[in-house]
Amino acid sequence: MLDPKYLRDNLEEAQRRLATRGEEANLAAFTDLDRRRRELLGESEALKAEKNRVSAVIGQTKDKGAVQGEIVRMKEVSAQIKTLDDELKAVEENLQGLLLRIPNIPHEETPVGASETDNREVKRWGDLPTFDFEPKAHWDIGEGLGILDFERGTKITGTRFTLYRGAAAKLERALINFMLDLHTGEHKYVEILPPLMVNRDSMTGTGQLPKFEDDLFHLDDPDYFLIPTAEVPVTNIHRNEILAGSDLPVCYTAYTPCFRKEAGSYGKDTRGLIRQHQFNKVELVKFVKPEDSDAELAQLLDNAEEVLRRLKLPYRVVDLCSGDLGFSAARTFDIEVWLPGQATYREISSCSNFRDYQARRAAIRFRREDGEKPELVHTLNGSGLAVGRTLVAILENYQQADGSVLVPEALRPYLGGLERIDKS
RNA sequence: GGAGAGGUGGCCGAGUCGGCUGAAGGCGCUCGCCUGCUAAGCGAGUGUACGGGGUAAACCCGUACCGAGGGUUCGAAUCCCUCCCUCUCCGCCA
Numbered sequence: 001m002l003d004p005k006y007l008r009d010n011l012e013e014a015q016r017r018l019a020t021r022g023e024e025a026n027l028a029a030f031t032d033l034d035r036r037r038r039e040l041l042g043e044s045e046a047l048k049a050e051k052n053r054v055s056a057v058i059g060q061t062k063d064k065g066a067v068q069g070e071i072v073r074m075k076e077v078s079a080q081i082k083t084l085d086d087e088l089k090a091v092e093e094n095l096q097g098l099l100l101r102i103p104n105i106p107h108e109e110t111p112v113g114a115s116e117t118d119n120r121e122v123k124r125w126g127d128l129p130t131f132d133f134e135p136k137a138h139w140d141i142g143e144g145l146g147i148l149d150f151e152r153g154t155k156i157t158g159t160r161f162t163l164y165r166g167a168a169a170k171l172e173r174a175l176i177n178f179m180l181d182l183h184t185g186e187h188k189y190v191e192i193l194p195p196l197m198v199n200r201d202s203m204t205g206t207g208q209l210p211k212f213e214d215d216l217f218h219l220d221d222p223d224y225f226l227i228p229t230a231e232v233p234v235t236n237i238h239r240n241e242i243l244a245g246s247d248l249p250v251c252y253t254a255y256t257p258c259f260r261k262e263a264g265s266y267g268k269d270t271r272g273l274i275r276q277h278q279f280n281k282v283e284l285v286k287f288v289k290p291e292d293s294d295a296e297l298a299q300l301l302d303n304a305e306e307v308l309r310r311l312k313l314p315y316r317v318v319d320l321c322s323g324d325l326g327f328s329a330a331r332t333f334d335i336e337v338w339l340p341g342q343a344t345y346r347e348i349s350s351c352s353n354f355r356d357y358q359a360r361r362a363a364i365r366f367r368r369e370d371g372e373k374p375e376l377v378h379t380l381n382g383s384g385l386a387v388g389r390t391l392v393a394i395l396e397n398y399q400q401a402d403g404s405v406l407v408p409e410a411l412r413p414y415l416g417g418l419e420r421i422d423k424s
Numbered sequence: 425g426g427a428g429a430g431g432u433g434g435c436c437g438a439g440u441c442g443g444c445u446g447a448a449g450g451c452g453c454u455c456g457c458c459u460g461c462u463a464a465g466c467g468a469g470u471g472u473a474c475g476g477g478g479u480a481a482a483c484c485c486g487u488a489c490c491g492a493g494g495g496u497u498c499g500a501a502u503c504c505c506u507c508c509c510u511c512u513c514c515g516c517c518a
Contacts (some may be wrong), residue, residue: 037475038475038476041475041476041487042475042476043473043485044487044488045475045476045486045487045488046486048486048487048488049485049486049487051498051499052486052487052499054498054499055443055498055499056444056499057498058443058498058499058500059444059498060443061445064498066437067498070498071498071499072498073498074499075497075498078498078499078500080496110457120500186498229490242472359503370453370454370470371454371469371470374472
């Protein structure tokens with residue numbers, strides 16, 4: 001959520017910067033509601049002050065007959081307050097609803113652009129593998145080895161669900177452990193195993209609600225949602241809390257399955273593991289002081305990149321332009337891994353600085369020193385990495401002419417020393 | 425799922441037949457005093473949000489908040505209703 005005070009004082013600037021997202025924010029409505037709210041609040045509070053004062057007098061008066069007139073008058077005042085508060089409540093609900101639907105303002109350094117094509121490539125790492133045969137797509141490799149079963153996944157549940165068996169299942173598990181060990185052991189993140197279902201407040205805190213309910217799997221009873229990313233439960237760990245400044249930065253990593261409806265992506269990536277309704281991801285989440293968030297994002301991004309470097313998978317980093325930015329993010333770097341089967345780079349991680357946008361929604365604050373006013377933290381998160389897509393990248397980059405797949409050296413200790421996946 | 429108990433400030437814990445209780449008391453914490461060291465002792469202070477004033481701040485005024493939301497009342501932490509959560513026992517279960 002944007003700061004209402006900032007909007008009040010810098011309406012044109014906010015409008016202009018939000019416009020770079022290609023989205024028209026209804027800021028005129030904000031101005032009207034905000035003004036009306038303050039009018040009503042002023043009137044209501046003045047009457048409450050009067051009521052409190054007179055009620056105290058009535059309480060001290062023994063002879064109630066002498067204050068009968070005041071009692072009658074206060075009855076009337078209470079009725080007026082009720083009327084004002086009813087309207088105030090409606091105005092505040094509208095205002096809140098409006099603010100919750102306005103996306104974050106892009107970072108000053110976010111490239112301005114309309115879409116994906118305007119994203120700025122900032123880095124390439126690794127040499128692209130060469131093959132003396134036509135490299136296959138991962139779905140062919142996986143089916144050929146008998147380790148990915150797309151048909152049965154669909155039979156058991158439906159489209160965009162896949163059954164892993166044997167080496168693929170083990171490889172997925174090895175990747176999860178490898179990533180968590182790296183981030184907890186060398187990058188000093190604290191491992192979290194959060195709930196996979198969350199309530200509405202949590203979804204609102206990170207920005208999935210109220211605008212993107214259609215993208216989420218929902219349980220009717222109780223009214224819970226399946227998490228689309230560990231960002232949601234992990235960021236909400238500190239919702240409505242005031243952290244000690246000396247504890248920042250707080251860094252968490254969590255492995256969780258993620259559930260997404262992928263509404264509106266019909267026909268896209270229908271083959272293979274790229275776009276599933278359920279996938280595994282290791283997430284990195286940070287709570288930091290505002291002045292540190294740019295540097296912390298750079299570090300988080302590097303922590304995610306390190307996974308690919310250890311696996312020797314070629315990748316590039318892209319600075320997302322304003323038009324391609326997610327709803328809550330101010331700045332986002334995507335890491336895209338090379339997929340030889342499709343001869344293209346595909347997103348495998350998205351690392352973002354949300355600044356105080358989520359912190360304001362979720363009331364996540366910190367105190368620099370004892371006795372000082374609480375301030376909003378900055379929140380960051382990024383995939384470290386999407387596990388299923390990492391498996392895809394390994395299958396495609398490490399595939400051999402005979403259909404087998406070499407295991408990256410860094411993963412072998414996690415697979416009992418296994419060097420190669422053969423048809424089983 | 426059944427039965428019972430309970431949700432008050434950073435923590436513990438009082439709140440009588442509804443009225444100077446933002447909330448006793450204790451602990452913790454901060455500052456000052458005292459003190460060979462440590463410990464103890466003395467004094468003062470110690471929530472958040474919103475609105476208004478003042479603005480570089482400090483600060484001042486008002487309102488709200490005793491799990492959440494409604495209701496009764498001139499007035500509710502205290503009474504009534506609904507919901508949520510926690511604990512204990514039973515049942516069930518990985």
